[in-house]
Amino acid sequence: AQRVTQPEKLLSVFKGAPVELKCNYSYSGSPELFWYVQYSRQRLQLLLRHISRESIKGFTADLNKGETSFHLKKPFAQEEDSAMYYCALNYGGSQGNLIFGKGTKLSVKP
């Protein structure tokens, strides 16, 4: 069955330190992977998607099919990066059917 695993519930780093939020997935086909973010008192929103190979707010994520991972990275964390981060898998091309990981709360300390 398809599954998304985020092993860390909470990740705490100091401002300026590198950040890596881990995501592993289970899917035998060609996955489409996303990172969604929810800042305090804001809606869940798309941060980035693997197919675009983009950098958003300094974050990047590379799909590693061999390790079935899609880790989110940022070289220098900022306090405003503090939020809940969810990794999500879309399979079968459906528009709105995502499998979400349980999320990692990132806390960036000053």
Add this chain to the structure above:
Amino acid sequence: KAGVTQTPRYLIKTRGQQVTLSCSPISGHRSVSWYQQTPGQGLQFLFEYFSETQRNKGNFPGRFSGRQFSNSRSEMNVSTLELGDSALYLCASSGQGNLPGELFFGEGSRLTVL
């Protein structure tokens, strides 16, 4: 453009009652998906509608149902409420210009079942 709007934002029901939640998607979006969010299970897909047709359904009992109207607004209904149905119910929409999986979420309807 106005974002995805969900009503009501908060509601309290008792076991055995039923509830209807409403979602207005972003103007022009025809796909509406519903998710249940709980501390234990996280975000779980309920169902997806497109042009008034249910396109996908998650692994939830038949007490959970939904529909979509011609103006793309959607409702979901939960009958015979159980304590475990207490959750944040999120609606998300997407349009033709969006890639699969690119969703715009509402603020959610927080349901408490007593």
